[in-house]
Amino acid sequence: MAKSIKYRAPRGTHDRLPDEMSLWYHLEGVVREQMRLYNYSEIATPTFEGTELFSRSIGEETEIVEKQMYTFFDKAGRSLTLRPEGTPPVVRSYIEHSLGRRQPLQKFFYIGPMYRQEAPQAGRLRQFHQFGAEAIGAIDPAMDVEMISLLLSICRRLGLKAIALHLGSVGCPRCRPLHREKLLAFLGGSYSLLCPDCQKRYHRNPLRILDCKRERCRELTEDAPSVIDFLCEDCALHFEGVKHHLQQLEIAYTLDRRLVRGLDYYTRTAFEVISANLGAQNAIGGGGRYDELIKELGGDPTPAVGFAAGMERILLAMEKEGCQIAQPPTIGVYVAPVGDRARAFALSLLKDLRQAGISCDGDYLKRSLKAQMRMADRMGASYTVILGEEEMDRNRVLVRGMRESKQEEVGLDRLVGYLIEKLGVRRQGQTV
RNA sequence: GUGAGCGUAGCUCAGAUGGUCAGAGCACCAGGUUGUGGCCCUGGUGGUCGGGGGUUCGAGUCCCCUCGCUCACCCCA
Numbered sequence: 001m002a003k004s005i006k007y008r009a010p011r012g013t014h015d016r017l018p019d020e021m022s023l024w025y026h027l028e029g030v031v032r033e034q035m036r037l038y039n040y041s042e043i044a045t046p047t048f049e050g051t052e053l054f055s056r057s058i059g060e061e062t063e064i065v066e067k068q069m070y071t072f073f074d075k076a077g078r079s080l081t082l083r084p085e086g087t088p089p090v091v092r093s094y095i096e097h098s099l100g101r102r103q104p105l106q107k108f109f110y111i112g113p114m115y116r117q118e119a120p121q122a123g124r125l126r127q128f129h130q131f132g133a134e135a136i137g138a139i140d141p142a143m144d145v146e147m148i149s150l151l152l153s154i155c156r157r158l159g160l161k162a163i164a165l166h167l168g169s170v171g172c173p174r175c176r177p178l179h180r181e182k183l184l185a186f187l188g189g190s191y192s193l194l195c196p197d198c199q200k201r202y203h204r205n206p207l208r209i210l211d212c213k214r215e216r217c218r219e220l221t222e223d224a225p226s227v228i229d230f231l232c233e234d235c236a237l238h239f240e241g242v243k244h245h246l247q248q249l250e251i252a253y254t255l256d257r258r259l260v261r262g263l264d265y266y267t268r269t270a271f272e273v274i275s276a277n278l279g280a281q282n283a284i285g286g287g288g289r290y291d292e293l294i295k296e297l298g299g300d301p302t303p304a305v306g307f308a309a310g311m312e313r314i315l316l317a318m319e320k321e322g323c324q325i326a327q328p329p330t331i332g333v334y335v336a337p338v339g340d341r342a343r344a345f346a347l348s349l350l351k352d353l354r355q356a357g358i359s360c361d362g363d364y365l366k367r368s369l370k371a372q373m374r375m376a377d378r379m380g381a382s383y384t385v386i387l388g389e390e391e392m393d394r395n396r397v398l399v400r401g402m403r404e405s406k407q408e409e410v411g412l413d414r415l416v417g418y419l420i421e422k423l424g425v426r427r428q429g430q431t432v
Numbered sequence: 433g434u435g436a437g438c439g440u441a442g443c444u445c446a447g448a449u450g451g452u453c454a455g456a457g458c459a460c461c462a463g464g465u466u467g468u469g470g471c472c473c474u475g476g477u478g479g480u481c482g483g484g485g486g487u488u489c490g491a492g493u494c495c496c497c498u499c500g501c502u503c504a505c506c507c508c509a
Contacts, residue, residue, distance in 0.1 A: 063506080118508080281508070375469085
């Protein structure tokens with residue numbers, strides 16, 4: 001460590017340094033491109049909301065609400081919370097602006113930071129970024145499948161191959177009570193053998209026991225009744241519809257009889273995209289239906305389906321699979337002056353070039369020509385304009401093509417036009 | 433919150449049993465080309481060895497405490 005570093009990024013957060021940003025641009029670019037193809041419109045909501053929005057929608061007794069929210073009070077004494085999830089704010093906005101009145105089906109997507117106060121580890125941060133999509137208004141299983149297809153398309157476009165789709169159904173308020181009853185009966189006999197955590201879950205949220213990773217609990221629940229076996233007629237029909245359409249689109253999936261989502265608002269379809277390269281936190285994205293949430297939050301009863309995906313995790317998986325195509329940004333022109341007169345001229349030249357739409361940079365360290373050439377090379381400049389004393393005397397400069405290692409003299413009066421032409425031609429071939 | 437591992441130059445890391453152990457590679461800067469990049473050669477800047485205390489004639493190297501990071505449990509994106 002250098003000296004003693006007094007200030008650090010808060011635990012569980014990290015700086016995205018310039019080197020890393022091209023990866024993010026690429027990721028966001030692919031997300032926006034695919035969202036457009038599927039006709040989802042971007043929506044941006046505040047990064048904090050009234051606390052109750054989250055506790056009501058996510059569920060009072062979930063891990064997120066119980067211990068992971070960044071909650072604070074503003075000066076008026078209102079309880080606010082940094083969003084741990086993207087869906088509740090979108091739904092709130094949908095209701096608040098009566099967006100459902102405009103069109104019966106609304107398709108949104110968002111990209112942005114989320115906050116959860118957990119112990120950080122691989123693929124888990126306190127401030128992390130998600131992109132997500134929500135389709136509000138359609139009950140058709142085809143809608144669920146479009147959603148899944150969208151997430152998979154994005155993954156595919158990013159080059160991810162070692163991924164798998166897990167599919168399940170968590171039923172609805174009509175079928176869950178029966179399943180719960182059967183599950184409790186099934187587990188009742190071996191209650192004392194369950195881990196302490198699962199014993200708590202037994203009383204509060206028995207579904208989660210199916211999700212326990214302890215070997216013994218897994219064994220005990222091996223043959224436990226799955227919600228899937230207790231779906232009411234409508235839910236069963238819907239689930240069949242989803243599977244049918246997945247088959248139709250030739251989307252492979254693993255039926256996950258114990259897929260449990262950590263958020264209370266999910267109904268029916270639940271899905272997850274898992275990466276084989278991520279370690280313990282292996283879910284790249286997950287989502288499902290939330291047909292009760294809009295009503296729950298005060299809107300008209302409206303069916304909806306959505307997903308959220310973790311961007312840091314996707315980047316991690318991309319790194320592991322070697323599909324990062326990071327190309328550092330480059331500039332069109334580097335201006336390298338020699339001498340005071342040339343330096344003054346360089347400042348104006350840079351302004352003119354920028355006005356002409358040419359990205360460029362110059363020297364502000366009064367470095368040697370050699371050092372400036374090195375900088376030009378590192379910045380990936382296509383051309384370097386060398387403002388030498390001799391040439392300046394004759395109102396001429398040297399323009400060096402860095403890729404072709406050739407240079408020629410150009411008159412000052414036609415310099416900008418010359419560079420525009422050169423870079424314009426180049427632009428048709430590759431990136432500037 | 434619990435457990436384990438790790439903290440030596442900007443980065444990646446060497447430094448057996450405590451005594452030239454304060455190093456290498458990369459990066460950065462300069463020179464080799466008194467006006468020219470990428471390769472190469474030479475040289476250089478840079479570290480109170482996370483912090484504090486202790487043991488010792490002497491501690492990156494042992495002990496204690498502390499902070500931080502990482503991974504795992506848990507939970508999830």
